[in-house]
Amino acid sequence: MVYLRGFAFLLTVTLLIVPVSFAGNEDRYVAERNAMVSGQIQGGGVSDPRVLQAMRDVPRHLFVPGELRSRAYEPRPLPIGDGQTISQPYIVGFMTEILRLKPSDRVLEVGTGSGYQAAVASKVAGEVYTVEIFETLAGRSAKALSDLGYRNVQVRLGDGYYGWHEKAPFDAIIVTCAGGHIPPPLLRQLKAGGRMIMPVGGPFLTQNLVFLEKGADGSVSQRNVLPVVFVRLLGH
């Protein structure tokens, strides 16, 4: 009987403590996320209030492997498996802002990775279609997005090089992995007036980004855009 009482007591305490501790974690993550937005994102020059709000809302820590959650809001890329990384928060914010997404926009992302970029884009655009070539990443990101209720994001397993023909054309395209070039099929799936962004660099590093716009006549113009913090480096 004594044992039974002891067991019941322990069970009750456990049931009370566990949610409290989780709630504590969640509070901590919210605080870290807010600090990330005000420090890294706004501090780095991203100013679109919709993008900032999206990054405050999306729980980045739920898109990184469990053992790295405590570091999710640090200003760095993190490994997510299969040799892929989740970009540093600032780059995600910068790329989302530069695409000038509208609530009605249809967005294609090539290289879903963790799903975090798609989640952020889904907060400011109408529909997000994202393609991932690695099965494990596609499965994991689709589950994370579904569990978190991102109903306007669709994940597809496949070679993003060829885009998503059935859902084309797109108002905006984010290419996170392209073998160092802009895949011609993607340009064909970009709407007239559409925008495309592609970060340039190796693993763990983004040094600049290529931005393309498709004119009404179908002509494509390109410019290299640098995140504000990197521009400081050039002005040195």
Next chain:
Amino acid sequence: MAPFPSATSFRSSSSGSLGTEKRRRGGVIPAVFLLSAAMLADEIFLIRLLSFRFWPHFVPMIVSQAMLGFGAAGVAMHLFRTRVGKAPRKVFTWLILLAAPSFDLAFRASQKVAFDPFLLLWDPSAWPAFALFFLLLAIPFFLAGGAIAVPFAFRMGSPGPIYAASFAGSAAGAVLALAALSLVPTGSLLRLPVGLGIAAGAFIAWDPVRRPGTARLAVWAASLLLIFAPPDVLRLSPYKDLAMARKLPEARELSSRFGPSGDFRAVKAPGIHSAPGLSFRFDGDIPPQAALFGDGEARGIVPLVEGNSPPAYLDYFPMALAYRLSSRPSVLQFGLRGTEGILAAYGNGAASDTVIEPAKELVTLVTEDLGVLTGGLSAFPGLEIRTEAGRNYLAREKRRFDLIEVPEISSATFSSVGIHATGETFLLTGEGIRSMLSRLSDRGIISFSGWLKSPPRESVKILATLKEEMERIGGPAVKERVIMARGWGSFVILARMIPFDAEEHRRSQRFCDEMGFSVVWPHTGGIGASGPEDDSLRKAVANVLAGSSGDLAGGLFDLSPVTDDSPYFHKFLLISSLPDLRRLLGTQWVPFVEWGVVFLLLSLAISVVLAAVFLLLPLAFARLGENAGGIRFAAYFSALGLAYMLVEMTYLKIGILLFGDPIRAATAAIGGFAFFSGMGSIVSGSFESPRTMGRRICPAIAFLALAGFLSLFFSLKFLLAAGDTARTAIFLAALAPAAVMMGVPFPAAMSRLSSAAPSSIPFAWGINGFFSVAGASLASVGALWMGFCGTVAAGSVFYLLSGALYSAVGKTCGSWDTGAEQGSR
């Protein structure tokens, strides 16, 4: 590496008749020979294996590991001398039996450690994993080094023959390792040191007097089983190009080749679409491709096309500009990048194409294994693929070319994070570019292309080097002889000895307009039209071509031209800029430092900490009976450890230029120094007197090390043109005199200690080992910031210092203080 001392301080307590004793000593010589061979082979194989798993610049770390193992073995041997002395043969036997499987098991265990050099900078929690990784790979050297120390320390035979066996074994190990690299698949290489260790065990484990124990038999048999066990699958860093390609759906390895130059593989997958820098104006389809990898890094692409017709996309890169300015050129290309370079040359009407590729294995893979896919390269008239290093070819060949292409001087792949910052790139030094310019025909063009970085680095550095060399040769203003164009992510620089004319400039502009590229130089418009990234490139280029050389100084990155003395083209990091980088970029500074340099410095820091823990800390618990000479004693062994490594490692580095690849250079340098220093050790007893050591031996080493190195360095022009055998012979002849002498000071000092202060021997081992561990990485640091000649000179200075300190070794403080007793013992 310092050879083992002829310590005479401990006597074997094993007893028995003279005949029995002789029989028991019978296996020692072959065992020492085989184990020495195994250790050297292990060192060379680890260079290859870690190059495949991570990147090619692990040489200093592996040498440090070996030094840590040797040093710790020596310390342990002396700390436990009483116990070991009770049964030296038993300890010797067991150390050999355990060393044999450890060559394989330590590597298997290291693969289980969640260590990736890419994470070191981002994540300090990865440092303990790195330390564990480092320690695991040092274990075989600890066991084998300990085993070899026993017969020396406990007189299990005459020291002379044991020394001979040790250095002959090292030399044999080097030769065997080189042969095995051609014969044994990369993943199975460690079977050779295991096999050599087993053979050593066979000689020693069977005691002629007593039956071998069950435990010995069991360990020996288990090691034997390891030979036949399937090798551990090599776990590549997930960020390496090959690792990524393998994960693609339907990825299939078409073929593989291995050899001293590397491990080369061809992989085909529908998801491979490689065209770094392709113009966005290209709206066709890129054909299916097979990707080539060398030691896991992307090395080229083979487009799978029908026949010999070049795919259209090859015309949509900035580097295609060179063909717009040439007519039926004779082409020289450095590096076989699959077949893209060849297809582009012939697609643009090349009259002939000579491709220089040092890796024979890659050539065989492309021309033979992928022959069906490449559509028959032999059909191209005038195509010649030469398997030799670029600088050797340039030194030997007198032919002139209309177009010399040096592609991909910077890469868009995983190496773009600066892992090659500590890698020697002799083709891109001033001397390398000078020899390329000398091979141009009258209107010939040299073309450099690569991936653009922001702020610009490789593109500006190569331009600065080009300008310096073209001005040295003379002729019209360099700014009139250069055209530079860029795409959204890549660039091409064209240069020649006569100015480009107006029509050629018009053609360049037209090409750029068609492709969506832009002409960076000569710049016709004002700066400020295309955004900060483009502006910064144009400004940097204008500074180099139209400004003074001083304009390169004062920036955040090191963009000054490099020379053969410090051939680190990909090193841009200025330590003095780090505070500015942090101030300007805040937390975003990491992408702008180079992984190679970071790894070198971190491995130095971690190896020093480990060396302190395993070599110096145990000494705190040692019992000392006498004072061996205080701070001067410590300084002597410190200087010796440091000096040896600075000299040996720098010879290895110049060997990379001479032999064309790091593995051959490591084999020749590490094997050569081990062999010749071993010879010196044999005769070290004749040079123990402080007068001889201080006035003759150490100054002679300082002189010979520097003279040998400088004679190699200043005769490079002729040496590079010599044949393989002649180069090897001259390299060994240059290092031999110094290496023989370098084998003297350590054992001579140990011998003095063994008479005067035997209990201080562990300190000597520990301190020498500690500085040898640090010296391996410090030599690379020196080469990066002081140059080769400066590093060897530093080594020479340390030898002079050792000579001045030698008299303190083995002296008590009392006699030291009174200045008495200067003679030899």
